[in-house]
Amino acid sequence: LPCGIAEKIASFVCAALIVFSVASDLSSRLNAAVFQLDAKTVLFIAVAVIAAISLVVSSFAKKDAPATPMVSLLSFAPVIYCALCVLYLYFDQAVAVNSPAKFICQLTYLSFMLMFCAEAGLSLGRGKLYPRYIFALCCAVAIGGAGAVSSIAVTVTGAPCGAFTGAEAFVKVGLFLYSCVRFARVTALELESEEPELEEVFEEE
Numbered sequence: 001l002p003c004g005i006a007e008k009i010a011s012f013v014c015a016a017l018i019v020f021s022v023a024s025d026l027s028s029r030l031n032a033a034v035f036q037l038d039a040k041t042v043l044f045i046a047v048a049v050i051a052a053i054s055l056v057v058s059s060f061a062k063k064d065a066p067a068t069p070m071v072s073l074l075s076f077a078p079v080i081y082c083a084l085c086v087l088y089l090y091f092d093q094a095v096a097v098n099s100p101a102k103f104i105c106q107l108t109y110l111s112f113m114l115m116f117c118a119e120a121g122l123s124l125g126r127g128k129l130y131p132r133y134i135f136a137l138c139c140a141v142a143i144g145g146a147g148a149v150s151s152i153a154v155t156v157t158g159a160p161c162g163a164f165t166g167a168e169a170f171v172k173v174g175l176f177l178y179s180c181v182r183f184a185r186v187t188a189l190e191l192e193s194e195e196p197e198l199e200e201v202f203e204e205e
Contacts (some may be wrong), residue, residue: 002164004015004029004049004185005078006061006181006184006185007178007181007182007185008060010099010174010177010178010181011055011056011059011178011180012056012059013174013177013178014052014174014177014178015051015052015053015055015056015099015166016052016174017051017067017170017171017173017174017176018048018051018052018055018081018171019048019049019052020059020167021048021167021168021171022045022049023046023171024167025045025167026045029201037096043084044084044088046155047077047080047084047093047131048081050074050077051077051078051080051081052083052195053077054074054075054077054078055178056124057071057074057076058071058075058119058177059192064177071121071123072123072124072169073111075116075119075120076116076120078113078116079102079113079114079116079117079120080165082109082112082113082116083113085109086106086113087111088146089102089105089109090106091143094141097127101150101154104146104147104150105147105151106141107147108144108146108148108151108172109145109172110143110148111136111139111140111147112140112144112172112175112179113141114136114139115133115136115139115140115144115179115202116135117136118132118133118136118137119182121133133186134186137179137182137186138175138183139178140175140179141180141181141183142178144172144175144179145176145179145180147172148169148172148173148175148176151168151169151172152169152170152172152173154169155169
């Protein structure tokens, strides 16, 4: 899907918040008494940076221009990033497995992962996925919005959810704003389309 000015701004803001979250995590590790940086943390940081780059690159998508193989490949980075966040939360021992806060956080990232997965499918030219993309956007706006607001509320009250820092809560807000802008864009495109109304279709049948 082509990106407008609002979508470019949302993509840049979301990418900046992801990078800020990674930088905040590295800073907290450097200030710790014992610096620890294992392989899974390095993998998570690498995927997060690539996901941020993917959001910036996708914001320059042109109308009626097929995505290049590199852009299509990069479009899966946000999907992997959200999946790693879900796994990171699941194995986080700072919060109980059956904690409602952990469940909401996981469900939030799953909704965003569903949206990015549908976008990746569209970048491959699979137009049949468009109805699923609409459904994924609705889930991201509804579920992701609830998770983003609750994460900000928890962070403000000084009780962060598990090992994630407060900066990660703002990542959810950025992803939520991105999904809202994309949803508004798709809605505008649907309203501008020249397809007949449902009543006309039924009358023809």
